Amino acid sequence: MTPPGYMCEFILISNTKLRVTKVIIIYKARITADADSKTIIKTLNEHNHGVNQQKVESQQLRVRVRKASNITARPSKIIRTELQVIVEGILRTSLRIPATSIPSKQTSYYCMLFRLPRNDTFHLVGTKPIIDNKDITHHILLFGCNEQEGQIIPSEETYECGMLAHRQCVNIIGTWTVGSDGDCFHNSTGFKIGSSGFQTAALQIHWNNRNRIPNMTDSSGLExxxxxxxxxxxxxxxxxxxxxxxxxxxxxxxxxxxSCSSACTEVMFPKGVFITRAVNHMHYKGIQQNIEIYRGNKKIRDITHEEEYTYDKPVFYQFDPPIKIRPGDEIRTTCTYSSLSSNETIFFGEGTSDEMCYGFITYYPAQNIALPYCTTWKTVEKCKRYMPQFGGIIDGCRWKDFLSGGNEYIGFMMIELAMHCDTTCSSNCTEKVRNLREHECLSGDLGDFMIFKLQRKYPSISLIKDCFRENKSDNHCKLASDFHWQELEPERKLELAEGSCTCGGDQTLHRLIKAILLERNIFIA
Structure with a gap:
């Protein structure tokens, strides 16, 4: 385990003042730590950078990481952003958003697309935060973009993006969160960028404007x-x-x-992989988090074991030698929270007042994974939803087809609810709901997930969940208190209900469902 603040030597030297005042070292020079001053001068002059030998030698220029702590004079001058300093063959460049207005709301995600160096193939081996607005910036992620589906044009300004930076940019290659000084990758690994790697990246910044302060800006990024x-x-x-x-x-x-199940690791890591680094991620109600490896239902070891989790003091677990993950291993994650200071139920969400339960694991060799998330919604595994080896089928349910707008069963289901359910979960309604939930896509946790995905589009579908509960026949169906319904804008409620319906006002649930059916055009001719 490596404590917070761990940095690579090459990141340390990037902050160190060099003894040279006018020498510009660009990446084309390919200057190594073993080059003497004459070689450095010759290489620089070949690239039209005139250098006085006596000045260089008198300053005792040595591009050596191991001597970084002894270098004390003024920094070298970099005249253009495209020029990178070489230290032991390490190049650097900055991805930084222009000064951008921060919305006066609690949670905002803004992104920007950048072109990465692409005149050669490189390994990204470390990152360092560039934080402008320290009070508001919550975390930064850098996603490599897959351009097989089409070229991505870098953006000239930021755009509001949510947790998904871009549909083609899902591979995390750089991270920063409050309390971290930067990332240093294992010395035998790097993320491939450039001519045969990621050529474009999406930089995502999460702002936590807890007090909704107006008229603030930020221009943070990553080096x-x-x-x-x-x-x-x-x-x-x-x-x-x-x-x-x-x-x-x-x-x-x-x-x-x-659980990242054995079935998932079989297809994600068919030849096994090695874990070099891991970090837990919850928000402020998180108090403890563990990630464990199981093999044949027997615990092998911990990946992380954080008995006292503190969001602002992240712990980075470094492994040398790395941890072997075999195909068929299970990776279990446990997140523990304390809500003693909260008077409201807390859900999973993007804001820091919401909560998360993630572990981010760095490994090698990289695998061709369509969506590198082995997470779950209850017991519904994202791996089984997106890995092509599973054919888009979970427990007999073709989930994408079921969620599609033209699904006839959804239309049938909504008509059944309109015909048999009023504003209460009567015995007749409850029986009908139980029959509807016998569909392979509506049973168990998978059924709850489907309802969760559908109820923003069809708010009244929450009846399928509420009236399915045992011994609920005399209870109110709670459509009015459904938090997804309450989140809808008033105009949207009027549009759906064809009136001033507030679910319990002057419109019946029957009329509301009919309005939704009409608006969605899901009656079958």
Whole structure:
């Protein structure tokens, strides 16, 4: 385990003042730590950078990482952003957003697309944060973009993006969070960028404007350290964790668990991989988190074991030698929370007042994974939803087809609810709902997930969940208190209900469902 603040030597030297005042070292020079001053001068002059030999030698120029702590004079001058300083073959460049207005709302995600160096193949070996607005910036992620589906044009300004930076940019290759000084990757690995790697990246910044302060700006970003001297292995990163959280108020501790199952690791890591680094991620109600490896239902070891989790003091677990993950191993994640200070139920969400349960794991060799998330929603595995080896089928349910707008069963289901359910979960309604939930896509946790995905589009579908509960026949169906319904804008409620319906006002649930059916055009001719 490496404490917070651990930095690579090449990142340390990037902050160190050099003894040279006018020498510009650009990446084309390919100057190594072993080059003497004459070689350096010759190489620089070949690139039209006139250098006085006596000045260089008198300043005792040595581009050596091991002597970084002894270098004390003024920094070298970099005249253009495209020029990178070489130290032991390490190049650097900065990806930084222009000064951007921060919205006066609590949670905002803004992104920007950047072109990465692409005149050669490189390994990204470290990152360092460039934080402008320290009070608001919550975390930064850098995603490598897959351009097989089409070229991505770098953006000239930021755009509001949410947690998904870009649909073609899902591979995490750089991270920063509050309390971290930067990332240093294992010395035998790097993320491939350039001519045969990621050529474009999406930089995502999360602002936490808790007090909704107006008229603030931010121009944060990441400094990247990369090298043309490719390392032995290509690095990758994947996430584990639970994406369904429902934390009741005022409880001292409550835990949620997730499994990256043996079936998933079989297809994600068919030849096995090696873990070099891991970090836990929850928000401010998180108090403890563990990630464990199981083999044949027997615990092998911990990946992380954080008994006292503190969001602002992240712990980075470094492994040398790396941890072997075999195909068929299970990776279990447990997140524990305390809500004693909260008077409201806390759900999974993007804001820091919401909660998360993730573990980010760096490994090698990188695998060709469509979506590098081995997370779950309750017990529904994202791996089985997106890995092509599973054919888009979970427990007999073709989930994408079921969620598509033209699904006839959804139309049938909504008509059945309109005909048999009023504003209460009567015995007739409850029986009908139980019959509807016998569909392979509506049973168990998978059924709850489907309802969760559908109820923003069809708010009244929450009846399928509420009226399915045992012994609920005399209870109100709670459509009016459904938090997804309440989140809709008033105009949207009017549009759906064809009136001033507030679900319990002057419109019946029957009329509301009919309005939704009409608006969605899902009546079958």
């Amino acid at each position: 990247l350290f990369y090298t043309p001297n490719l390392r032995q292995y290509e690095a990758g990163m994947f996430a584990v964790g639970q994406e369904y959280l429902n934390i009741p108020p005022r409880v001292p501790n409550i835990s949620f668990r997730s």
